[in-house]
C-alpha cells in the first residue's frame with residue numbers, strides 16, 4: 207500500500223465509522239483545525255506531553271486539570287489502522303487511555319507515519335510485549351440495545367474527531 | 372434474584388412466547404435487521420471462506436491442546452502481574468469472586484456484559500452477600516431492572532420494544548417517559564456514570580484470552596467494558612477456559628469475523644487488550660487484576676463427541692438465522708444460552724435430564740451452519756444429542772411407540788395404504804378427543820395420497 211492509499215483508506219474507514227476526519231500538514235494547520243473542532247468554552251484536557259500536544263497547549267483558554275472534569279480530551283494517540291479506520295490508544299509511557307473515554311468529545315491527533323496497513327501489522331508490532339492497556343477505537347461509543355436502533359454516546363464519547371498530521 | 376432453569380418446559384415456554392405479540396414483533400424486526408446487516412458487512416470481504424477456515428483451524432488447535440494453552444496463559448498472565456484462579460464449577464467461581472471482593476471491602480460493583488457470569492449466576496450470589504451489583508451494558512441494565520435474564524447473547528434485551536423500556540425507565544428512575552432510543556440511552560449514561568465513578572470494583576468477562584501474552588481481549592461498543600476494566604481500583608474478570616487463543620497475533624482473524632457476524636459491523640467501537648494490572652509508571656488499568664478461569668464441565672465436553680461446540684466464539688449469528696429462535700425468542704430455551712449453540716451448550720453443561728426437550732428445538736435446516744464464522748457443525752452436534760437422548764431413554768414413550776409403528780408401516784406399501792385409510796376414517800374421532808392440542812395444530816389427512824396424485 208502506498209502512503210497516499212493508506213492515508214485515504216484510514217480516513218475513509220474512520221468516516222464510515224462516524225468519526226470526524228481532518229488531514230493537516232504542519233503545526234499551523236493543526237492549530238487552525240483544533241480551533242474549529244473544539245468549542246471555545248469547553249473545559250479541555252490535554253496531557254501536554256508529546257511535541258504535538260505541547261504545541262497545542264496555548265490554544266485552550268479553559269483547561270481541565272484531569273480528564274474526569276473535562277468536556278473534551280485533546281491528545282496524540284499511539285497510531286491508527288487503515289483497514290478499519292481505527293485509532294490505537296496505548297498505556298505505554300504513562301498515558302491514561304481512559305482520558306479518551308470519559309469526556310463526551312475525543313479529539314485524537316495521529317501522525318501519518320504511525321498508521322498501520324492492517325490489524326495484522328498492528329498486532330505483529332505489539333504482540334511481543336503488549337502494554338498494560340491497548341485500546342482500539344473505531345468511531346464514537348454506540349449501542350443498538352433498544353430495538354437494534356443505533357444510539358451514539360453511551361458510556362464513551364459521543365463525538366470523535368481524528369486529525370491526521 | 373436466582374433464575375431457575377426451565378428448559379424442561381420448553382414446549383410450554385414456546386406456546387407462551389408465540390402468544391406474546393410484542394415479543395413476536397420484536398423478534399421479527401430483529402431477524403430482518405440482523406440478516407441484512409450481516410450480509411452487507413461480509414460483502415466486501417474478498418477471501419471470507421479462507422478467513423473462516425483459518426479461524427476454524429486456530430480454534431481446533433486450541434481445543435486439541437487446551438490444557439497446554441491454559442497453563443501457558445496462567446503463566447503469562449501471572450508474569451504480567453495478574454492473579455489467576457481456577458474454578459472447577461459454578462459454585463467455586465462464585466465463591467472465589469465473592470471472597471476477592473469481600474476481602475477488599477468492595478460493596479459497589481459495576482459489571483460489564485459477561486455470559487459466563489450469567490452461567491454461574493454470579494449476581495444473585497454477590498447480592499446475597501450484601502453487595503450492590505450494577506449491570507452497565509445498556510441491554511443488561513434494562514433486563515436487570517426488570518428482573519429478567521438475557522434473551523440473546525449479544526443483544527440481551529432484544530425481546531423488549533422501546534415503549535416497554537420507556538415505561539420501565541419512567542417507573543424506576545423517575546424520569547419523564549420517552550420512547551426515543553437516543554434519549555433513553557442518555558438517561559442510562561447519566562445514571563451509570565455515577566456508578567462507575569463510585570464503584571469499588573469492576574467485574575467483566577472476556578471474549579478472548581491470549582495464551583502467549585496473558586492478555587484479556589474485550590470486544591465492545593458502548594465503552595462500559597472500558598470503564599469497568601479501567602476506572603475502579605479492582606478488576607475481576609471471569610471467563611471459561613475455551614476462550615484461549617494461542618497468540619495475540621491470532622486476534623485479527625477473529626476481529627474480522629466476530630463483529631461482522633454479531634452486529635454486522637466491520638469492527639466494534641472498542642477492542643480492549645488488557646495485559647496485567649497497572650504497573651509502575653502506568654496511568655491506566657486497575658491496581659489489582661484477578662482472572663477467574665471457569666471449567667464448569669468444559670474438560671468433560673472436550674473429551675466427548677460434542678467437543679466442537681467449544682470452538683464457538685459467541686457471536687450470536689446462529690440464533691439470528693434460526694427459524695425456531697426467531698419465532699420463540701431466547702427465554703423459551705430456559706437457560707443462559709439460547710438458539711442453536713444454546714441447545715448444544717445447555718444440554719452439555721446442565722445435563723440431558725434437565726434439558727432434553729431442547730434437542731428437538733431445531734429443524735436441522737442448516738442455516739446456523741452456513742453462518743457460523745468458525746464452522747461449528749451445529750446440525751451434526753444437535754443430531755448427535757438427539758441420538759444420545761434416545762439412548763439415554765429421555766424420549767417420550769408415546770412418540771417412540773408411534774415411530775416404531777410408523778417404521779413398520781412405511782416399510783410395507785400395503786400396510787402404509789391401510790394406515791392412510793385408517794387415519795382418514797378416524798380423523799373426526801382423533802380431533803374430538805385431542806381437543807385444543809390437535810385442532811388447528813395438526814393438518815387433516817388428505818383424501819388422496821401423494822403417491823396416487825403423482826403421474
Ligand code: SF4
Pocket residue numbers: 632682683684685686687688689690712739742743744745746747749
Ligand atoms: S456457534 Fe458459531 S454462529 Fe453460533 S454463536 Fe457460536 S460462533 Fe457464533
